Amino acid sequence: MEQTCGGTLIKMAELGERTGVLDLTAGDMGTRGSPEIRIEESEAAARHLLLASRGNLRFPDARLENVLAARCRWPPRSAGWARGW
Numbered sequence: 001m002e003q004t005c006g007g008t009l010i011k012m013a014e015l016g017e018r019t020g021v022l023d024l025t026a027g028d029m030g031t032r033g034s035p036e037i038r039i040e041e042s043e044a045a046a047r048h049l050l051l052a053s054r055g056n057l058r059f060p061d062a063r064l065e066n067v068l069a070a071r072c073r074w075p076p077r078s079a080g081w082a083r084g085w
Contacts, residue, residue, distance in 0.1 A: 001042075006049055013050035020053035021046070028061035035061075 001021045009019045027038035039056060046054035064070065 001045075009049050009051065013052070018052040019049070020051050020055070021049075023054070023056040024059045024064060025061040026056055026058050030061070 001023065009021075013019050021042075023042060026035035027033070028035050030038060033041075035058070042054060042056065
């Protein structure tokens, strides 16, 4: 999730809008923790941000490429998450 959008998400939720975040990775490469800890932290953050939904595609961390082939792979995996709204 982009670091600078938390206030906007909270404000929109307070105005009655449904907000959500879909993480692409679980933070495998992060220090002082594990992907499982990062998931727990993201769930706690979701409550603070008043999110209606938060999901995680669990792609390998630090290996995402902004190329057409990669962008075409992930929408089918995210579609089920979006339908849950």
